[in-house]
């Protein structure tokens with residue numbers, strides 16, 4: 001089994017000063033992969049990105065957003081100063097170009113899975129995307145990489161059913177907005193686990209937000225109370241994701257992977273270990289084996305403890321490549337009060353709100 005790793009130094013050129021979403025995040029990952037000799041292993045294949053076309057960016061974004069990113073990058077170039085799109089989303093002279101490559105890296109990852117000799121791929125890209133909706137960049141994100149990847153599968157590769165699983169600690173509000181009414185070109189289910197929006201940015205992603213119109217029942221939020229650990233998402237997988245996918249039968253699985261669920265992450269309050277995402281991915285991989293011919297593309301979203309993120313990404317790459325030998329720290333389980341709340345409140349309420357749309361509930 002071959003696993004693609006999409007990476008290019010162009011992703012370091014989105015440099016936005018002293019900021020948690022720093023280019024150092026990718027340097028940390030790539031240095032660790034080098035130390036572990038991952039790229040020397042013939043089971044892994046380095047994939048270079050391309051720039052996505054403007055038409056592809058338009059699959060999910062309005063012209064005004066695209067122009068704004070382009071123009072503000074140009075202002076940054078002329079003035080030599082970093083510019084801001086909102087309180088926490090910054091732009092430098094290279095942001096527009098880098099963002100086109102961030103999207104295009106994911107598209108090349110998909111192409112390599114479909115006909116480039118890899119079974120699955122991890123796009124180690126930035127800027128991230130899942131907070132940007134059709135008209136507004138937000139939360140360190142520029143173009144919504146994962147949403148464009150889904151539309152690319154629908155519009156250019158003839159896929160009919162795609163699942164996106166977002167395990168970043170923050171709700172993927174941009175992705176949710178984009179697919180809230182469904183897509184004109186295919187069926188999409190969005191599984192979004194995150195720290196409860198009452199306790200964390202962006203303050204969205206509640207159980208009753210299930211989508212509308214063609215998207216109704218297909219936006220599936222799993223808001224977790226602070227301190228929830230690795231076991232919480234396994235429960236979400238077993239109780240919700242697995243039965244829904246059995247009914248939905250996705251043809252491709254896309255993952256918005258954030259590593260800011262780690263218990264030390266400076267922006268969040270969760271309890272995951274750095275083997276947590278990989279163990280969750282093992283379950284997702286079983287689904288992919290059943291329904292998607294093993295096709296999984298992972299894109300990098302957040303993750304702000306550079307050393308922990310590097311280990312977590314390494315672990316996910318091992319799992320993608322059928323090697324379950326992980327780098328592990330002391331395991332963590334959710335405390336009883338947290339797990340009781342999830343088992344007795346969150347999961348039953350979620351099943352209840354999804355009942356009208358899925359026979360499994």
Ligand SMILES: [Zn+2]
Nearest residue numbers: 168170258302
């Ligand atoms: Zn995040």
